[in-house]
Structures are given as structure tokens and as C-alpha cells.
Amino acid sequence: MPTIVNSSVEHAQMCIDACSKCMQACEECLTSCLQEADVQSRIHCISMLRDCADICALASQWMARGSMYAKQLCQLCATICDACAVECAKFQDAHCKACADYCRKCADECRKMA
Numbered sequence: 001m002p003t004i005v006n007s008s009v010e011h012a013q014m015c016i017d018a019c020s021k022c023m024q025a026c027e028e029c030l031t032s033c034l035q036e037a038d039v040q041s042r043i044h045c046i047s048m049l050r051d052c053a054d055i056c057a058l059a060s061q062w063m064a065r066g067s068m069y070a071k072q073l074c075q076l077c078a079t080i081c082d083a084c085a086v087e088c089a090k091f092q093d094a095h096c097k098a099c100a101d102y103c104r105k106c107a108d109e110c111r112k113m114a
Contacts, residue, residue: 012063015074015109019056019063022081022106026053029088029099036093045087049099052084056106063113075114081107 009016030049033042059077062070085103088096 009064009066012070012113015106015113016060016063018102018106018109019060019077022102023053023056023060025099025102026050026056026084029095032093032095033091042091045091045096048080048084048087052080052103055080059110071114074110078107078110078114081110 026049030046030053033039033046033049036042039046055073055077059070059073062073067073081103085100085107088100088103090096
């Protein structure tokens with residue numbers, strides 16, 4: 001996908017897109033987890049989903065603006081996405097499995113940036 005208005009961030013576009021999709025997947029998964037019967041057993045997962053969604057949104061913003069600290073943030077984002085994927089994979093719901101996949105893809109893209 002091409003950049004929106006500025007080609008100077010073209011090198012980061014795949015990672016920006018992956019972070020945006022991961023953020024959305026985490027938000028959707030979090031909402032679904034809150035509606036599951038075993039919500040109490042998902043407390044750690046829900047916390048991870050919040051952290052992952054937030055760091056992905058921030059990483060997208062920093063890459064889009066060309067922040068000098070975007071690479072360092074992407075490294076942290078990869079770490080959190082990996083942890084979130086592990087946590088989501090503990091549950092058998094379709095939303096958790098799909099979210100874990102998005103987290104893994106985002107972590108891979110973030111590692112390429114870092």
C-alpha cells in the first residue's frame with residue numbers, strides 16, 4: 001500500500017499497516033473476551049491486549065511522523081506483540097487465534113524496522 005501523503009515514510013508503510021491491523025485486532029479481541037463466560041480467566045490476556053493495542057497505535061503514529069525514536073519503539077512493540085500472541089494463543093476462540101496471528105505478523109514487521 002502506498003503512503004497517504006508523504007513518500008518519506010514509504011520504507012515503514014508495511015509496518016504501519018501491520019501495527020494498525022494489530023491494534024484493531026487487539027481491540028476487537030478485547031471486546032470479545034469481555035463477553036466470554038470465563039472472563040475471569042482472561043484478565044491477564046485482556047491486560048496484554050490493552051497494552052498491545054496501545055503500543056501498536058503509538059508505533060504507527062511515530063513511524064508516520066518519522067520520529068527519530070520509531071525504531072526503538074518498534075523493538076518494544078515487537079516484544080509486546082510477541083507476548084500478546086502467546087497469551088491469546090492460550091484460548092481456543094476464533095477471535096483469540098486470529099488476534100494472535102495479527103500480533104505475530106506485527107512483531108515480525110516491527111523487528112524489520114528495529
